[in-house]
Amino acid sequence: MTLLPKDNINPVQLNEAEGNQLFPVFIKLNNLHTVLIGAGKVGLEKLTTVLNNSPFAKVTVIAKEILPEVHQLAAEYGKVIIINKTFDEYDLDGADIVIAATNDNDLNTYIRQAARDRKLLINIADKPELCDFYLGSVVKKGDLKIAISTNGKSPTVAKRIKEYLNKEIPDEIDITLQQMNELRNSLNGDFASKVQQLNEATAVLTERKAPAPNKLYLRWLIWLTSVSCITIALLSLWFKEPAFQLYLRELDPVFYYFLVAGFIFSMIDGAIGMSYGVTSTTFSLSMGIPPASASMAVHLSEVMSNGIAGWMHYRMGNVNWKLFKLLLIPGIIGAVTGAYLLSSLEHYSQYSKPFVSLYTLILGGVILSKAFNNKPKKSADKIKKIGLLGLGGGFIDAVGGGGWGSIVLSSLIAGGRNPRFSLGTVKLSRFFIALMSSLTFVTMLKNAHWDAVAGLIIGSALASPIAARISNKISTKVIMVSVGIIVILISLKSIVTFITKVI
CATH class of the missing domain: 3.40.50.720 (NAD(P)-binding Rossmann-like Domain)
Known part of the structure; x- marks a missing residue:
């Protein structure tokens, strides 16, 4: 008041x-x-x-x-x-x-x-x-109370600021207040002495801690592994033909199709923050690429982009390391298992392809529903079984060619976890998930469709610097509706084609 x-x-x-x-x-x-x-x-x-x-x-x-x-x-x-x-x-x-x-x-x-x-x-x-x-409008978090005044000029502006602060200030701030009160009550001495003790106790809140020694090498790890994955792809192209220059001159037109597709799908992902995996996989299947090769192409192209994104989130302090550790190992196990299983079934791709198409059909429906449902969900109890979530997310991501973000990130946020820290943690862990599943695919597959893989990698790499700049200039809802409908139609076509052949 x-x-x-x-x-x-x-x-x-x-x-x-x-x-x-x-x-x-x-x-x-x-x-x-x-x-x-x-x-x-x-x-x-x-x-x-x-x-x-x-x-x-x-x-x-x-x-x-x-x-x-x-x-x-x-x-x-x-x-x-x-x-x-x-x-x-x-x-x-x-x-x-x-x-x-x-x-x-x-x-x-x-x-x-x-x-x-x-x-x-x-x-x-x-x-x-x-x-x-x-x-005035009041923000209340336990014992913390903030009053907002616009000098009577605009109650609406005061209300909007209240909504923003309510969202940004965590409810846990009240726990901090209670702990500070207990600390204050435990201090002895005169007023000047108490102030000095409080300053010393709270100094840690403003100090910038140096990164832990084992995290100082994170940047180099990301860059070296990204270069390694690209090198593996180039070496695979080299050994496919005796003369690499001749191969480049006689490059399959499929390479150019996937070059353009990778560029477009990466731009879409930059605009709406999702759907790169499902759009790339759906397109690959429609072009006759087997599920294992399609998933490998997606994961190889995501190694560098997620490595850079994960590093940036790390630099901005957006990574919850405890959550990261809980997700990482189960996620890698799930991804490697899924990649191994899908690669083993490469010879039976005509039978595995309909199941992957069914998965992309479901994800297409999820994208379409999110386009029309923008209401924020009420926070539920935090998910306890993080390892199980990572295991399932990694497995489905490898088998379906995408879904780690859709499954893991959505579940963490819906379960009441902080969106900013959840996004940073999922992006960084995604780098390692994509890396390990890619290495598994490269090791297992003998007849990978490297023309499509190379096109998708280069196309997405070219689009990455541009996507972020145009993301706020495109109607997110229009893109999500379009992507959802296209993915659903292509997936349905693939399923119907399989059923027709069987019958």
Whole structure:
């Protein structure tokens, strides 16, 4: 709650003053008597605001017409009294704070004069110039409370700032406050000594710790392994033909198809933050590429992009290392197992392809549903079995050619984990998942479709620097709807074709 100066300052001076001249204070309404005149929608809003901040406040509501919701609040809060009558100036006798929430200007003027005669502070709804104080937007996290004021200029802006702070300030901040209070109560000595001890105890909050020794080599590990994967792909192309230059001149047109496709799919992924794996796999299957080769192409092309993204998240401090360790080993085991199984079935690709198409069909439906469902989900209890989630995510990702982000990241966020740390952790772990599954595919596959693989790798690499810049200039919903429909149609075509051949 914020108070305005009263009659001892010239109103002209206030009008000429620049900026917000309000003096913020927090009032103990539980110890005061508040009189609220009006019990319509505005009165209900004012009463709700008061009780949300001070549940034990003594409030007397005076009005001729009273909403049922006001009676419900009075029943829930024992110190709320409702008087069904026309307001009289003597109703303010014994009051400490006055709030007028009527739509009658003459009545509001009468109430304000009655309050001034008794030297009471008054708030009049939607009349900033007549108010002694405002009921500002309040952010509350346990014992932490932040009041927001726009000097009465725009309650909507104050509301939006409140929503932002509510989202960004974690609920766990209250635990920090309780621990600081316990620390404060345990200190001994005079005031100066206590301040010094608190400064020493809280200094760690502002210190920048150097990265742990084992993490200093993370950047080089990412770069070296990325180069190694690309080298493996190039060597595979080299040994496929005796003369590499001749091979380049006689390059299969499939390479160019996948070059363009990799560029487009990477741009889509940069715009909507998902779907690279499912679009690439769906396209590969439609071009006659077996599931194992399609998945290998996707994972090889993702090694460098996820390595760079993971490194950036690491530099920005967005990695939860405990969560990373819980995901990494099970994720690698699942990815290697899935890659080994899919590679072993390469000779039976005509039978495994429909199952992968069914998987991409489901992911296409997920993309389409997300395009029309933008409502934030309520946080549930945090997922406990992180290892099992990583194992399943890694396996399905390798078998289906994508899905690590869709499965693992979505599950972590839906389970109540911080989106920023979840994204950074999943991106970094994805680098190792893609690396290990790619190495498994390269080792297992004898007749990989390297033309398609090379095209997809180079195409996605060319698009990566551009995708981030245009991501905010494209309609995300339009892209998601288009991608979802295309993936569903192509997957259905593949499934129908298989069924037709069998029949």
